[in-house]
Amino acid sequence: MKNLKQHIHENTVREGVEYHVSNGIPLSECVFRPHSEGFYKFYIEARKQFDEGKLEVTDSFDIELMETEIGERVDYEGEEVPLDIPLMEEDVELNSPKRGGTKKYYVYVKNDKGNVIKVNFGDTSGLKAKIDDPKARKSFVARHQCDMKKDKTKPGYWACRLPYYAKQLGLSGGGSFFW
Amino acid sequence: MKPYTDEYLNEDEWIRKFDHRLDSDELVWHRDTKDREIEVLHGDGWMFQRDNEIPFIINNSSKFKINAMVYHRLIKGNTSLIIKIKET
Numbered sequence: 001m002k003n004l005k006q007h008i009h010e011n012t013v014r015e016g017v018e019y020h021v022s023n024g025i026p027l028s029e030c031v032f033r034p035h036s037e038g039f040y041k042f043y044i045e046a047r048k049q050f051d052e053g054k055l056e057v058t059d060s061f062d063i064e065l066m067e068t069e070i071g072e073r074v075d076y077e078g079e080e081v082p083l084d085i086p087l088m089e090e091d092v093e094l095n096s097p098k099r100g101g102t103k104k105y106y107v108y109v110k111n112d113k114g115n116v117i118k119v120n121f122g123d124t125s126g127l128k129a130k131i132d133d134p135k136a137r138k139s140f141v142a143r144h145q146c147d148m149k150k151d152k153t154k155p156g157y158w159a160c161r162l163p164y165y166a167k168q169l170g171l172s173g174g175g176s177f178f179w
Numbered sequence: 180m181k182p183y184t185d186e187y188l189n190e191d192e193w194i195r196k197f198d199h200r201l202d203s204d205e206l207v208w209h210r211d212t213k214d215r216e217i218e219v220l221h222g223d224g225w226m227f228q229r230d231n232e233i234p235f236i237i238n239n240s241s242k243f244k245i246n247a248m249v250y251h252r253l254i255k256g257n258t259s260l261i262i263k264i265k266e267t
Contacts, residue, residue, distance in 0.1 A: 008231035015233050031234065033208045033250055038231040167204075 008032075013041045017049060027062040034168040040082065043071030061164055068152065069110065076116045081108045083116070086158055086165045105162070105169070109152050121155035137163075182206065191267070194220070197253070197260040208252045215245045218263040224256030 032038030049055035146160035182205035230250035
């Protein structure tokens with residue numbers, strides 16, 4: 001995990017949530033830079049307001065997001081890791097740039113027992129190629145029964161929701177839809 | 180390909196133009212190695228955001244600074260954006 005060197009005032013975090021509300025921006029498109037201190041604190045603040053009934057959330061994925069533990073960071077094998085936010089494997093092959101092909105992702109989640117586990121999942125179908133193609137998305141959703149995938153400890157849950165996290169992963173395309 | 184074109188005035192100063200047809204996804208969070216002073220020459224509805232701060236609107240003749248190695252980004256507006264950049 002990267003060190004969070006720049007600090008953010010709690011008022012700025014609240015302003016960030018207000019910014020989303022006043023501009024009608026989904027919470028999944030956090031105004032702060034992905035994986036910055038503001039990003040994590042934004043989700044903690046949004047969930048706090050949501051739980052207290054102070055934040056009205058209508059977008060179905062945003063509601064789902066508020067039921068996760070996104071924003072929280074926990075210890076996993078001696079390392080601080082974020083919960084419920086997909087991360088992309090660093091490209092380990094040197095001097096061999098690849099475009100497209102299989103991408104590998106992982107996410108840390110808590111299971112039913114409260115233990116933190118690492119869930120690996122892949123985008124074997126080429127996110128960039130298909131994410132902007134409504135037909136391909138529809139086909140993927142139907143084939144993988146995305147609306148039935150509710151268990152976040154399973155790779156299928158995350159593979160189906162990849163477009164929601166496209167911006168956080170530094171991928172173009174994506175948005176508020178299943179594949 | 181970069182989402183802008185540059186026209187140099189001298190070694191440390193140049194005019195940068197962002198076309199209004201660019202894709203918002205091209206305006207990514209990034210850092211620069213040197214401090215920069217920015218002056219907006221033309222643009223409507225564009226916003227600027229530093230890391231861990233709220234975006235703010237930049238208008239014609241807006242001036243602001245970007246410290247070296249601080250993440251920042253532009254948010255696309257309604258027109259093309261033309262800015263003058265001076266590295267210090």
